[in-house]
Amino acid sequence: NQSLHELDPEVAAAVEAELGRQRDTLEMIASENFAPQAVLEAQGTVLTNKYAEGYPGKRYYGGCEHVDVIEQLAIDRAKSLFGAEHANVQPHSGAQANTAVYFSLLKPGDTILGLDLAHGGHLTHGMKLNYSGKILNPVAYHVRESDGTLDYNEIEALAKEHQPKMIIAGWSAYPRTLDFERFRAIADQVGALLMVDMAHFAGLVATGLHPNPVPYADVVTTTTHKTLGGPRGGLILAKEEYGKKINSAVFPGMQGGPLEHVIAGKAVALKMAAGEEFADRQRRTVAGARLVAERLTRSDAVEVGVNVLSGGTDVHLVLVDLRESELDGQQAEDRLHDIGITVNRNAVPNDPRPPMVTSGLRVGTPALATRGFDEDDFAEVADIIANALKPDFDAAALSDRVQALVAKHPLYPGLR
Numbered sequence: 001n002q003s004l005h006e007l008d009p010e011v012a013a014a015v016e017a018e019l020g021r022q023r024d025t026l027e028m029i030a031s032e033n034f035a036p037q038a039v040l041e042a043q044g045t046v047l048t049n050k051y052a053e054g055y056p057g058k059r060y061y062g063g064c065e066h067v068d069v070i071e072q073l074a075i076d077r078a079k080s081l082f083g084a085e086h087a088n089v090q091p092h093s094g095a096q097a098n099t100a101v102y103f104s105l106l107k108p109g110d111t112i113l114g115l116d117l118a119h120g121g122h123l124t125h126g127m128k129l130n131y132s133g134k135i136l137n138p139v140a141y142h143v144r145e146s147d148g149t150l151d152y153n154e155i156e157a158l159a160k161e162h163q164p165k166m167i168i169a170g171w172s173a174y175p176r177t178l179d180f181e182r183f184r185a186i187a188d189q190v191g192a193l194l195m196v197d198m199a200h201f202a203g204l205v206a207t208g209l210h211p212n213p214v215p216y217a218d219v220v221t222t223t224t225h226k227t228l229g230g231p232r233g234g235l236i237l238a239k240e241e242y243g244k245k246i247n248s249a250v251f252p253g254m255q256g257g258p259l260e261h262v263i264a265g266k267a268v269a270l271k272m273a274a275g276e277e278f279a280d281r282q283r284r285t286v287a288g289a290r291l292v293a294e295r296l297t298r299s300d301a302v303e304v305g306v307n308v309l310s311g312g313t314d315v316h317l318v319l320v321d322l323r324e325s326e327l328d329g330q331q332a333e334d335r336l337h338d339i340g341i342t343v344n345r346n347a348v349p350n351d352p353r354p355p356m357v358t359s360g361l362r363v364g365t366p367a368l369a370t371r372g373f374d375e376d377d378f379a380e381v382a383d384i385i386a387n388a389l390k391p392d393f394d395a396a397a398l399s400d401r402v403q404a405l406v407a408k409h410p411l412y413p414g415l416r
């Protein structure tokens, strides 16, 4: 019964260093967040020891009476939070959730219509090296060159031309809300199923800051660790008629034993997501992203070619467009890293630079909102980023300003 420190000092030291990194920098990767201590605690429990193949009340192992309680709580909370008829909380990740949906409702070779990866879609929406692009027949829709927003007329035309079996709405890098009514109407015109992958914006949906796809979609998938702020994992919501097929695609179709310690973390996160503190956090997340977009577009960084895709944001991220800047995505990411801000470079539509370099940055506010940032703090962050992207930036001064914000909002104060 040795502690981690005693048994494996090398791993313990790296974990401690990672905690230090998270505390001492500003985390602005749009897909990341800080899980609350209660979620970390749930994941570090003896539930990790338990095999529980099957579903609550119908397991293939004995001794599942307690994990049944936990998994049922997670299922009930997910259904109630999003108004869904059916929930499966077992997918190990967002990618697994999407795979399970495809396996349950599609056949190899079926056509899917999803957002192009280079325009903000996800790998699992039909990228050619992903199984979704290998096993299915993917067709991609795009954002408009003129304003960086979705062109629903193009989606409709592509749907009519290619007659997809499933249309996929959802994104990894897109700064605007989606029109699910329009997606549903297009799907109905061609007899397609509609899947919405709300991995990024599920926290906003839970608090009414983004339209809820559940009434419109046949199936909705999400991760539980992005704006939802829980443990790393996936979740599937569906109309009751698809429930059985989806459950059997997850287990035994794709996965063996569920991670009940992670499911406990999901249950805790879903409980928190129904509360006022979470709603306040999501409001600060969106307000923060709007401020970053506004201040960047009004700053003199614009004069050196720094723009914001679609001119702003409705959600928790801002896509910085560096196509007209001498600074590329890699250089901008490195420069922000050096002053203590973590973001990721991101291809913009019709990016002239190679995918490993890119001409964009994806800047997200969920983790800082969780850390307690308010609008004044986000305004300061925006000014620091705008300054850092100019040629005459003062790295030492900007680094000091980052450290002042870090000190103002301690992260995991009770954790060692």
Ligand code: PLP
Binding pocket: 031, 092, 093, 094, 095, 096, 098, 122, 124, 170, 171, 172, 197, 198, 199, 200, 223, 233, 234
């Ligand atoms: N779907 C979308 C829209 C995503 O952005 C992501 C992750 O970035 C995923 C699915 C996959 O989630 P995971 O990394 O948990 O497999």
